[in-house]
Amino acid sequence: MADVNRGNRPLSPHLSIYRLPLTAKLSILHRITGVGMVLAAVLIVWWFVAAVYSPEYFAAADWLLTSWLGTLVMVGSLWALWYHFCNGIRHLFWDAGRGFDLTKTQRNNWIVIGGSVVLTIITLIAA
């Protein structure tokens, strides 16, 4: 190796001591929200299947999804869906090679966060 200065060089950021910028936190949040929606996906399919069996079975499923615990899961997943939706669109722009400079990235962080909250509130009002 031509590089004899291995000891003094700054190394790559170590995740345990490196304070992640907001963009990086939002990036991992994309995965977390994606995986987190699995529970709501199961509940929604169950809700549809229950309607095939009987009105009573459907009433039980509908009750669980609108109970306080169900509401917590569904509203949380609703926000996760809109976050994944907004940030997913940004990822598609990134895939096309657009929106990489620092000012745009930092502005879009807040558009994604704000967009997910606004869309969640709109859905709850429309429901």
Next chain:
Amino acid sequence: MGYKTDYSRVQGLGTAGDGAHHWWLHRISAIAMIPLTLLFIFPFARTLGSGYDAMIATYSTFGHALVAVLFFLVGFWHLAMGLQVVIEDYVPHKPTRVALLLCNTLFNGTLAVAGILAVATILFRA
């Protein structure tokens, strides 16, 4: 070994052999999910908690049933591809990884078919 060079044996294989195709399908399904999410979520949110009759009235309509079927089809396909990447990234132990990938396919396939079959039953029964 044969007469092939090391390079030509591995050329085009990548890490899994078909990573670019998987990546591309994930993006196509992501684009499809933009209109499907907008079309599915509002009628669903309105119907949730409105009782059995309202639910049947909504999903025995062809348009709502079509959106729900497409949402389940593309949504679970997209979910399966996403979970696959997560499993491949975080599970280094190969037997566990293969087992989880198998479960992932069966889990999402079953949920997609169950959801589609339920919506189809509601539509055709009405």
